[in-house]
Amino acid sequence: xxxxxxxxxxxxxxxxxSVAVAAPGFAQTIPATVDKPVTITFYNYNxxxxxxxxxxxxxxxxxxxxxxPMIKVDGVGVPSTEMNSRILADVAAGRGPDLAQVVFDxxxxxxxxxxxxxxxxxxxxxxxxxxxxxxxKNGLELGVLDGKTYALAYTFSTPVLxxxxxxxxxxxxxxxxxxxxxxxxxxxxxxxxxKTDAKGFSTGVVGAAASGFDWLxxxxxxxxxxxxxxxxxxxxxxxxxxxxxxxxxxxxLHDAGVLENSSSGSNLESMNxxxxxxxxxxxxxxxxxxxxxxxxxxLRAAPMPGFGDTLxxxxxxxxxxxxxxxxxxxxxxxxxxxxxxxxxxxxxIITSEIGYLPLRTDIVNDPAYLKDxxxxxxxxxxxLAQLERLQPWTPFPGSNYRQILKTMMxxxxxxxxGGGDVDATLKAAQDxxxxxxxxxx
Amino acid sequence: MTTExxxxxxxxxxxxxxxxxxxxxxxIAGHALMIxxxxxxxxxxxxxxxxSLRAENHIFDTALWPDAASLDNYAYALSAIxxxxxxxxxxxxxxxxxxxxxxxxxxxxxxxxxxxxxxxKFVYALIGLTWLVPIQVVMIPNYLLVARMGLLDSLxxxxxxxxASAFAIMLLTQSMRAFPKEVLEAARMDGAGSxxxxxxxxxxxxxxxxASLAILIFISTWNEYFWPLLLSRSAExxxxxxxxxxxxxxxxxxxxxxxxxxxxxxxxxxxIYVVLQRQVIxxxxxxxxx
Numbered sequence: 001x002x003x004x005x006x007x008x009x010x011x012x013x014x015x016x017x018s019v020a021v022a023a024p025g026f027a028q029t030i031p032a033t034v035d036k037p038v039t040i041t042f043y044n045y046n047x048x049x050x051x052x053x054x055x056x057x058x059x060x061x062x063x064x065x066x067x068x069p070m071i072k073v074d075g076v077g078v079p080s081t082e083m084n085s086r087i088l089a090d091v092a093a094g095r096g097p098d099l100a101q102v103v104f105d106x107x108x109x110x111x112x113x114x115x116x117x118x119x120x121x122x123x124x125x126x127x128x129x130x131x132x133x134x135x136x137k138n139g140l141e142l143g144v145l146d147g148k149t150y151a152l153a154y155t156f157s158t159p160v161l162x163x164x165x166x167x168x169x170x171x172x173x174x175x176x177x178x179x180x181x182x183x184x185x186x187x188x189x190x191x192x193x194x195k196t197d198a199k200g201f202s203t204g205v206v207g208a209a210a211s212g213f214d215w216l217x218x219x220x221x222x223x224x225x226x227x228x229x230x231x232x233x234x235x236x237x238x239x240x241x242x243x244x245x246x247x248x249x250x251x252x253l254h255d256a257g258v259l260e261n262s263s264s265g266s267n268l269e270s271m272n273x274x275x276x277x278x279x280x281x282x283x284x285x286x287x288x289x290x291x292x293x294x295x296x297x298x299l300r301a302a303p304m305p306g307f308g309d310t311l312x313x314x315x316x317x318x319x320x321x322x323x324x325x326x327x328x329x330x331x332x333x334x335x336x337x338x339x340x341x342x343x344x345x346x347x348x349i350i351t352s353e354i355g356y357l358p359l360r361t362d363i364v365n366d367p368a369y370l371k372d373x374x375x376x377x378x379x380x381x382x383x384l385a386q387l388e389r390l391q392p393w394t395p396f397p398g399s400n401y402r403q404i405l406k407t408m409m410x411x412x413x414x415x416x417x418g419g420g421d422v423d424a425t426l427k428a429a430q431d432x433x434x435x436x437x438x439x440x441x
Numbered sequence: 442m443t444t445e446x447x448x449x450x451x452x453x454x455x456x457x458x459x460x461x462x463x464x465x466x467x468x469i470a471g472h473a474l475m476i477x478x479x480x481x482x483x484x485x486x487x488x489x490x491x492x493s494l495r496a497e498n499h500i501f502d503t504a505l506w507p508d509a510a511s512l513d514n515y516a517y518a519l520s521a522i523x524x525x526x527x528x529x530x531x532x533x534x535x536x537x538x539x540x541x542x543x544x545x546x547x548x549x550x551x552x553x554x555x556x557x558x559x560x561x562k563f564v565y566a567l568i569g570l571t572w573l574v575p576i577q578v579v580m581i582p583n584y585l586l587v588a589r590m591g592l593l594d595s596l597x598x599x600x601x602x603x604x605a606s607a608f609a610i611m612l613l614t615q616s617m618r619a620f621p622k623e624v625l626e627a628a629r630m631d632g633a634g635s636x637x638x639x640x641x642x643x644x645x646x647x648x649x650x651x652a653s654l655a656i657l658i659f660i661s662t663w664n665e666y667f668w669p670l671l672l673s674r675s676a677e678x679x680x681x682x683x684x685x686x687x688x689x690x691x692x693x694x695x696x697x698x699x700x701x702x703x704x705x706x707x708x709x710x711x712x713i714y715v716v717l718q719r720q721v722i723x724x725x726x727x728x729x730x731x
Contacts (some may be wrong), residue, residue, distance in 0.1 A: 048687060
């Protein structure tokens, strides 16, 4: 989220938290069908951009409306960094959206402060079970909070290690054997930096390149057995030994000259320009990287590195679909639209035309859906393979979730790039942030 | 003696010549420095134009001119977002805000400069204080008001909260207070009322500062981003700054089209600078650096 967006969100939270519906979703079953014309408002961040995201989304909306003439979907583009602020402002203004594409880190806040409806509370159990059949269990878990499904994973991706095979060859390395763990990342990066003029490695785990988001950091901590907070989401744990151990590894990379505190934009630009050998970031960048590498170097992708012989535990970036309407007819219309967006056809468009992962993994082998496309786009394979190990990007709870996130991310940056004691830095931040958790306030 | 008389003028002439040479050298060095600084200032604009002509896989090349310059990015940008509509919207909003702020500013400033009334200093101070309030603080109440008026996603909503500007009122008040009292007295003796004095005596004589203020208001409204971002719901009803931002996506930034859209967006402002160069510089000097 941008600095202005964060500031606005804080103001909004303070001003309107009490106005915004704080009650849980209504336990009210929706009608079985939509038998009269209804219009639903859909806040979507892909529509706020120009290009494949918007084109793919418009196509999804158009196909759905053609098949469901009673339902009109009014797609409104809202930048992802402003999504929660805008929903809050519009809920306060009495004109909140019926369905929204919410970034996962704000899911708890949207679920508990904006009156989002849990699917189990409004959709008949058998219908829900029928729709969930065939979906990735790990993928479904991404939108579950306190045992209820508040979001269905919509556009989501995992961390992928993109690498420049030409630079590997130039440094005398085998591009068919990319690094599998962080020790190999360090060794490979140092070799490349020694033998070529290129930067060995960059990522958005921590520092400026993280842009305030912790999904990639959570992947690294989980891969080393750590967590940002306890499973009951009451106690922060990002300074505990396993998490701190992962951060110390990042500090070692920095001390060895492998990891710099560079911006997200410059990392992507350097990778695109052929100036960086390895780039660990969201698979959503795949299309931009392919376009940048075209005619210049061979771009390849590998799974996220783990620790030692243990495979990585990736989390997801991206968004889920959340129903915010309390009108039963609009809830039904929104659910019908959600079902289409997360159907085999929906994920086929999302994967092939926007560039995200399918939550229905069986369609990648189905010639009616993605089989041919996957054959032509091998870079998606590491991404698909990681789905089996996917863990949710856990959102911090309560209305202070952004302050908690910022406190943690600032401490992480300080611990990795600041030169101080890692344990002490993380412990101080953890104590400070714990006071902002809901059970402490 | 002769030698002395001859040598003295030569010596003076030599000194003068050396002085002239030194002055010339200093002037050349000064100009060279200014040329370098000008190039430094112009380079980002040049780089924006050059980048808008590069192909996607050469967008980060460092060559001063692309091998194969193309207008593809412009074609794509024009097809991806309604740029002309957005430019028109931006022009309408900027022109309307400029006109309205000048009108309210002149009227309010005339009141403060011409008459003493109860609590006038207090009211003036309150207006000054509003200048110090960050836009984020008033944005949400304004948003709720606009939403309740049913004006979301419309150009009037972009204009409405900018009807009055503390900066314009204060700048014009100071200028009107400095206006020669004798001229006002002469107008009064000629039978001119307050209204006529304002529009036929004061405003024509303050056209320099009013023009400067108009340029500043126009440019700052043209560059406004956050309020339109909060208010707009469709590409057709928004301004060009939001359009430019649309090329920054979750899937990476489309630099080529973004630079093409930025080049088109900066054209009107560039035109103002070229045509009204002297007034623009004066406006910044009169108002302080903004």
